[in-house]
Amino acid sequence: MNFFRSCMKVIRIVAQVLLLYIFYYAGVLIVDITHLPLPASIIGMVLLFICLHFKWIKVDYIKEGANFLIAFMTLFFIPPIIGIIDYPQLISVSGTLLLASVIISTLFVLLTTGIISQWIEKKELEMKEKKEKGEAEHAGKCIHH
Amino acid sequence: MQASVSIISTVIIFLLMRKLYTRYPSPLLMPILTSSIIIISGLLLLNIPFDTYMKGGRYLQHLLGPAVVALxxxxxxxxxxxxxxxxxxxxxxxxxxxxxxxxxxxxxxxxxxxxxxxxxxxxxxxxxxxxxxxxxxxxxxxxxxxxxxxxxxxxxxxxxxxxxxxxxxxxxxxxxxxxxxxxxxxxxxxxxxxxxxxxxxxxxxxxxxxxxxxxxxxxxxxxxx
Known part of the structure; x- marks a missing residue:
């Protein structure tokens, strides 16, 4: 019984991954036709999101497959990373400086973006609260009059 | 043949490294980093060109498409x-x-x-x-x-x-x-x-x-x- 259940789970995951592949290929098709300068996978993500948001597709149809792929996402990045071995020139003085610049710049972006967006986030929240409070007060006044 | 060897060994190395990471969760032991280092050293030691590795590797990489869709x-x-x-x-x-x-x-x-x-x-x-x-x-x-x-x-x-x-x-x-x-x-x-x-x-x-x-x-x- 337990074995049967795990088999069904595997079959469900495979079927759901295939469904996600259909969205990916829809993205490929759109990029081919429109020549949009965007990756097919991101177009596919937008398409799937639209389908979920407008309830054209049940979340249950993709949930397990999506969780599976997300859990293993880093595995799929390994092959392109191995491509680094075709660039031995990165181990030279200017290669090292190039790498260092990319690393420092990335750290800088993480820090500044994180700090500034945290600040904006607080302001956005305060503004919303003020607005809601204002509306509530306004409503209160209307009742008084 | 070559393709299945590189797929299977990549997956096994990744799963082992993930196990190691759950036991010792340090950023230096992140599976993506440790697995990449092991595979690169393996390819260099055995003198296997990147293209040969990619005969299988590209199938794994291909799953990135639906994985991004899954987000x-x-x-x-x-x-x-x-x-x-x-x-x-x-x-x-x-x-x-x-x-x-x-x-x-x-x-x-x-x-x-x-x-x-x-x-x-x-x-x-x-x-x-x-x-x-x-x-x-x-x-x-x-x-x-x-x-x-x-x-x-x-x-x-x-x-x-x-x-x-x-x-x-x-x-x-x-x-x-x-x-x-x-x-x-x-x-x-x-x-x-x-x-x-x-x-x-x-x-x-x-x-x-x-x-x-x-x-x-x-x-x-x-x-x-």
Whole structure:
């Protein structure tokens, strides 16, 4: 019984991954036709999101497959990373400086973006609260009059 | 035959390294890093060319397509949060794009790096396929851009938690924006450790940055270089 259940789970995951592949290929098709300068996978993500948001597709149809792929996402990045071995020139003085610049710049972006967006986030929240409070007060006044 | 060997060995190494990481969760033992080092050393020691490895590797890489599509699921779950913080997210993306371009450009100019390599490095913070496309448009070397994109991703995945602690960046929204727009997919995949809100804002920021990068990078080159 337990074995049967795990088999069904595997079959469900495979079927759901295939469904996600259909969205990916829809993205490929759109990029081919429109020549949009965007990756097919991101177009596919937008398409799937639209389908979920407008309830054209049940979340249950993709949930397990999506969780599976997300859990293993880093595995799929390994092959392109191995491509680094075709660039031995990165181990030279200017290669090292190039790498260092990319690393420092990335750290800088993480820090500044994180700090500034945290600040904006607080302001956005305060503004919303003020607005809601204002509306509530306004409503209160209307009742008084 | 060669294809199945490289698929199976990559998966086994990854699963073992993931087990090691759950036992000793240190950023230096991240599965993506340890597995890559083991595979690269293996290929170099056994004198196997990258193309041979990729006979199988490309099937694994191909799954990245549906995996990015799958990110629509956490995004769907957290959509009301996205709408609530839309201004924060949009301004965060622009800040990340501008600070990324300016910082990497000034560093490379200070280090006296050739113009061709500067153009190669500019799209580093956007997801690989778009980055390679942009690199080609502005006159860089696309495959080398792909490598630098991965370095940017690694930096976020490895050191992101340190930066967040140092900068006291504790909000899931801001962590997601910073990671998604500085370190694209590799960094975003790491956000799984923080939670679904981080992950969904991260994937949204990654997607928006790709759009912003496709516009800002060529514009930056046109204006400044």
């Amino acid at each position: 629509a699921y956490p995004l769907y779950n957290q959509w009301d949060k996205v709408v609530k913080y839309k201004y924060t997210i949009l301004s965060g993306i622009v800040i990340a794009m501008v600070s990324g371009l300016l910082s990497v450009y000034s560093l490379l100019v200070v280090f006296k790096i050739d113009k061709e390599y500067i153009l190669t490095a500019l799209p580093k913070s956007i997801t690989t396929p778009v980055a390679m496309h942009v690199s080609e448009t502005i006159g860089g070397i696309p495959p080398l851009t792909a490598v630098l994109v991965l370095i940017a991703g690694f930096t976020g995945a490895l050191l992101g938690s340190v930066v967040f602690t140092l900068g006291k960046i504790e909000s899931p929204i801001s962590r997601g924006i910073a990671m998604g727009s500085a370190s694209h997919g590799v960094g975003t995949a790491k956000l799984v450790d923080y939670g679904e809100l981080d992950l969904s804002i991260g994937s949204l920021s990654m997607g928006l940055s790709a759009v912003a990068g496709a516009i800002f990078c060529p514009l930056f080159v046109y204006l400044l270089m």
